[in-house]
Amino acid sequence: xxxxxxxxxxxxxxxxxxxxxxxxxxxxxxxxxxxxxxxxLFPILWMISTAFKPDTEWYSLTPxxxxxxxxxxxxxxxxxxxxxxxxxxTFLKNSLFVTLVSVAASSAVALLAAIAVARFKFRFRSTYLxxxxxxxxxxxxxxxxxxxxxxxxxxxxxxxxxxxLVYTAFAVPVTFLMLRNFVAAVPRExxxxxxIDGAGPYRVFWRILLPLVAPGLVATSVFAFVFAYNEFxxxxxxxxxxxxxxxxxxYVQYFYGRNGANWGGIxxxxxxxTIPVLAFFLIIQRRLAAGLLSGAVKG
Amino acid sequence: MVRTAHGQPxxxxxxxxxxxxxxxxLSFRQRxxxxxxxxxxxxxxxxLPSLVLIAxxxxxxxxxxxELSFQNYGLPQLVGTVPxxxxxxxxxxxxxxxxxxxxxLRLSVFSAVxxxxxxxxxGTLVGLLLNRLGSKMRAFVAAVATLAWATPTVSASVIFVWxxxxxxxxxxxxxxxxxxxxxxxAKWAGFSWTNSALPAYTLLTVLVVWTxxxxxAISVLAGLRTIPSELHDSARVDGAGPWRxxxxxxxxxxxxxxxxxxxxxxxxxxGVFTQVYIVIxxxxxxxxxxxxxxxxxxxxxxxxxxxxxxxxxFILTIILLIITVGYxxxxxxxxxxx
Numbered sequence: 001x002x003x004x005x006x007x008x009x010x011x012x013x014x015x016x017x018x019x020x021x022x023x024x025x026x027x028x029x030x031x032x033x034x035x036x037x038x039x040x041l042f043p044i045l046w047m048i049s050t051a052f053k054p055d056t057e058w059y060s061l062t063p064x065x066x067x068x069x070x071x072x073x074x075x076x077x078x079x080x081x082x083x084x085x086x087x088x089x090t091f092l093k094n095s096l097f098v099t100l101v102s103v104a105a106s107s108a109v110a111l112l113a114a115i116a117v118a119r120f121k122f123r124f125r126s127t128y129l130x131x132x133x134x135x136x137x138x139x140x141x142x143x144x145x146x147x148x149x150x151x152x153x154x155x156x157x158x159x160x161x162x163x164x165l166v167y168t169a170f171a172v173p174v175t176f177l178m179l180r181n182f183v184a185a186v187p188r189e190x191x192x193x194x195x196i197d198g199a200g201p202y203r204v205f206w207r208i209l210l211p212l213v214a215p216g217l218v219a220t221s222v223f224a225f226v227f228a229y230n231e232f233x234x235x236x237x238x239x240x241x242x243x244x245x246x247x248x249x250x251y252v253q254y255f256y257g258r259n260g261a262n263w264g265g266i267x268x269x270x271x272x273x274t275i276p277v278l279a280f281f282l283i284i285q286r287r288l289a290a291g292l293l294s295g296a297v298k299g
Numbered sequence: 300m301v302r303t304a305h306g307q308p309x310x311x312x313x314x315x316x317x318x319x320x321x322x323x324x325l326s327f328r329q330r331x332x333x334x335x336x337x338x339x340x341x342x343x344x345x346x347l348p349s350l351v352l353i354a355x356x357x358x359x360x361x362x363x364x365x366e367l368s369f370q371n372y373g374l375p376q377l378v379g380t381v382p383x384x385x386x387x388x389x390x391x392x393x394x395x396x397x398x399x400x401x402x403x404l405r406l407s408v409f410s411a412v413x414x415x416x417x418x419x420x421x422g423t424l425v426g427l428l429l430n431r432l433g434s435k436m437r438a439f440v441a442a443v444a445t446l447a448w449a450t451p452t453v454s455a456s457v458i459f460v461w462x463x464x465x466x467x468x469x470x471x472x473x474x475x476x477x478x479x480x481x482x483x484x485a486k487w488a489g490f491s492w493t494n495s496a497l498p499a500y501t502l503l504t505v506l507v508v509w510t511x512x513x514x515x516a517i518s519v520l521a522g523l524r525t526i527p528s529e530l531h532d533s534a535r536v537d538g539a540g541p542w543r544x545x546x547x548x549x550x551x552x553x554x555x556x557x558x559x560x561x562x563x564x565x566x567x568x569x570g571v572f573t574q575v576y577i578v579i580x581x582x583x584x585x586x587x588x589x590x591x592x593x594x595x596x597x598x599x600x601x602x603x604x605x606x607x608x609x610x611x612x613f614i615l616t617i618i619l620l621i622i623t624v625g626y627x628x629x630x631x632x633x634x635x636x637x
Contacts, residue, residue, distance in 0.1 A: 029428065033436045036425055037443040043458045043509065044446060046469065050461065061488075063469045109348045116345035126636050128346060133630055135357050137623040139570045141591045142612030145598045145605055146360035146367065149377065169356035172349050177635075201332065201341075230451040232573040237599065249453040253577060256457050263461050274454040281449040285442055 047274070050267040051075065058264050074268035084255065086244055088272055091251040098160050098247055099228040102167035107221045109168070110175035111183075111213070115205075117176075118183040136173040140233050148237050158242045166234050171224035178223065182216025183209070222284060229277060248273045364616070367609035374603055390610035399585065400611070403593040407569055410500045410589065414507045414568040419561060421508055422515020427545070429516060430523040441520070444513035452510070456577035459506045463492040493578055496587045503578055507568060515560055522553040555633055562626040566619055590615050 045065075050058050051074050053067040081087035117125060147166065148157070156162030186209060194204050235250045246254065255269045325333075335341050368390055375381035394400045425444065429437050450458075463470045471490050477483020492498045526549065534544045550557065572591045579587040582596045594615055598608030627635075 026433070029431050030433070030436050032428060033432050033440045036428065037440045040443050040447045040509070040513075043455070043462060044450060046462060047454070047458045059467050061467065061472070063467065063472055109352060112345040113349040116342035120342035120345075122339070122342040125342075128350075129636050130627055130631075132353075133627045133635065134620070134623055135353055137566050137619060137626065138357060138361060139572075139591065139612070139615055139619055141570070141572045141595050142364055142616045143357065143360045144595075145608055145612055146363035147356070148598075149363070149367075149605065150360065152377070165352075166356055169352040172352055176349065226449060230453065232453055232576075233595075236576075249451060252453050252457060256460075256577070257581060263464070263467065266457060267461065270454045270457050274450055277449055277451060278446050281445055282442065285445065 044274070044278070047267050048271055050263055051271045053264055055264055058267075074264040075272070077265055078255075078268045078272060084243060084251070084258070086246075088251075088269070090244060091246050091248050092272075094160060094245060095229060095248040098163050098167060099225060102164045102171060102228045103221050103224045105164070105168040106171035106175050106224050107179075107217055110172050110179050110220075111217065113172070113176050114180040114183045115209070118180050119188075132173040132176060136177070140170070144233055144237050147234070151238060157238050158240070158245055159238075160245060162238055163231075163234060163247070166238075167224075167228040167231060171227050174227070175220050175224050178220040179213070179216060182213050182220070185216075186212045218284065222281075225280075226277065361616070364609045364612050367606050368613045370606045370609075372604075372606035372609070377603070377605065386606070390607050393607065394610055394614070399588070399593065400590075402586070403588045403590045406496060406500065406588070407590040410504060410571075411565060411569040413500075413504045414511070414571070415561070415564045417504060417508045418511040418564055418568070419515060419557075422512040422560075423519050425512060425516035426519030426523065427549075429520045441517060444516055447509055448511075448513035450510065452573045453577065455506060455510050456574045459502060459509075460493065460578055463502050465489045465491045493580060499578055499587055503571070503574055506574055506578070507571060511564065511567070515564070518556060518560055519553065522556040523549070526552050555629065558629045559626065559633065562622055562629060565622050566626065569622070570615070570619060 049066055052070040052072075054069055054071045054073065057064070057067055057069070079088045081090070113128075116122070117129065151157050151162050154162075156165070190208050190212070191204050194208050195201075199207065230249055231247075232249045232253070235247050236253070239245050239247070239250060243254070252266070252269050252273050256266050259265055335344065369385060369387060370376075371384045371386045371389075376383045425440075429440060432440065447455075462468055465471060466489065470492070471487050474483055474487035474490070475485055477487075490498075492502045530548050530552075531544060534548050539547065570591055571589070572595070575587075575589055575592050576582070576595075579592070582588075582592070582600055585596075588596065590611070594608050594611035597604050597611060
């Protein structure tokens with residue numbers, strides 16, 4: 001007994017040791033976290049830094065993290081459009097038009113379906129849900145063949161309207177699957193109370209349900225937004241010949257395909273394509289996490 | 300029933316013998332509301348727009364793919380100079396005897412295995428790390444990870460091609476500066492990552508892991524936050540190390556989440572298209588095609604063979620549907636039908 005007591009360090013020494021080990025552990029974890037953040041951020045930072053480098057610098061065989069003589073000439077050439085013939089704004093406009101319309105349309109359509117599933121019991125409810133889970137997973141590079149043939153006969157090729165239709169339809173399942181959790185989270189009692197006070201279904205929708213679901217609508221529409229803003233396969237296939245109709249992802253890929261060695265210009269185009277999304281994401285970060293947690297993991 | 304409901308004339312006759320007052324006519328809106336309520340069709344009306352969209356733009360094309368895969372359908376049939384011919388299973392037998400199909404299938408399977416395993420491992424490790432960090436650091440790292448996830452696929456692909464480009468790319472520069480015992484050295488200077496399949500798919504794997512791990516990490520973090528910390532504490536007191544704690548406590552509790560993430564990753568990584576299209580330089584190098592790219596090039600490079608491509612697309616879809624069945628079952632078990 002006395003031997004064991006002699007071997008254990010005194011209480012203050014133990015407290016000290018615990019303090020230091022917990023401190024070094026926390027410092028180590030923080031260091032690890034910083035390392036993960038740095039590695040993750042590196043490609044994005046490298047893109048931005050290259051975009052500001054003059055030709056002589058990005059073509060050098062010993063790369064430097066920061067441009068020694070930052071220049072806007074890469075951005076100028078992208079915005080002037082002397083590479084493709086159309087300025088950057090044309091493609092930004094196309095992309096924003098297609099994205100915003102299809103996000104609005106798919107959110108509206110998905111909201112109606114989410115209300116049906118969250119508020120009613122009906123036949124084929126499970127069938128509908130399983131169908132959406134499956135539809136979400138069908139490969140786009142397979143469906144694009146049939147859609148190409150259909151859209152050709154409908155005169156919807158080389159048309160932003162055709163893209164909007166496809167983006168709306170393909171964004172509905174994921175928007176719906178997340179949105180229905182938000183609709184289900186709105187307490188039914190509020191709607192019932194409003195109905196007892198004489199509000200009709202339209203009033204209940206506009207005055208009670210919609211304001212309460214609005215934050216969820218923002219969170220879920222992010223996913224439709226990202227899908228439509230990034231989508232490549234359909235844009236590549238449908239907008240084959242008309243450069244003026246290109247959306248941003250197609251534009252960046254086309255720029256890269258035509259100017260394979262002009263990395264300053266390619267990175268400037270890519271920066272102008274990427275930064276708006278990243279800024280948007282940083283702004284809505286918190287709501288996004290809510291959307292991710294409520295919808296995606298639960299399926 | 301003494302009181303007469305307003306608007307229901309004739310249900311109770313007026314004692315004075317006066318004719319019942321005619322009810323104000325119902326508006327179309329009121330009548331339609333009553334009809335909808337009586338027949339309980341409200342949910343079907345609400346589902347109608349989504350059903351029309353999905354049926355017209357997803358299910359119908361899928362059925363067309365199945366039909367086209369049994370037809371000889373190329374450019375003459377597309378413009379209508381030659382009628383469509385039914386050819387039975389000949390598209391499929393052609394595919395099964397085509398070495399390029401087997402090569403592309405092998406590339407799809409092997410790359411998907413590497414991508415899924417690495418994305419899940421990296422994502423889980425970062426998720427575990429996020430759970431241990433202080434709240435500010437956690438928010439910071441999670442925000443940065445979200446940025447990688449949010450980077451558009453086309454941008455990410457172009458960036459990674461630039462990072463790995465033989466002249467001026469930072470990857471080759473870094474590898475040539477590594478000490479020899481880490482396999483560094485001058486042989487890496489000017490190494491081309493996009494000239495043959497193995498380096499190209501190595502680059503693609505890193506790219507897919509970079510864009511894919513944040514989603515896994517955030518999902519794992521969300522799952523970890525639901526586990527009461529007492530479980531981990533008591534395991535630690537009992538002398539279990541971190542490895543044991545993960546496999547004996549964390550993993551069993553998060554198994555449903557991992558199952559869904561695993562299946563989703565397979566579906567996404569097996570069907571990876573845009574990244575491959577950009578990294579291998581459009582449709583130039585046929586020995587670097589994966590299944591999706593091979594199918595796409597069959598349909599959209601001259602001469603287009605839509606029938607044959609549809610058969611390939613159908614095979615791709617069936618493979619993905621088999622995995623999707625597992626995903627749907629896992630989702631249903633987690634309450635997707637509630």
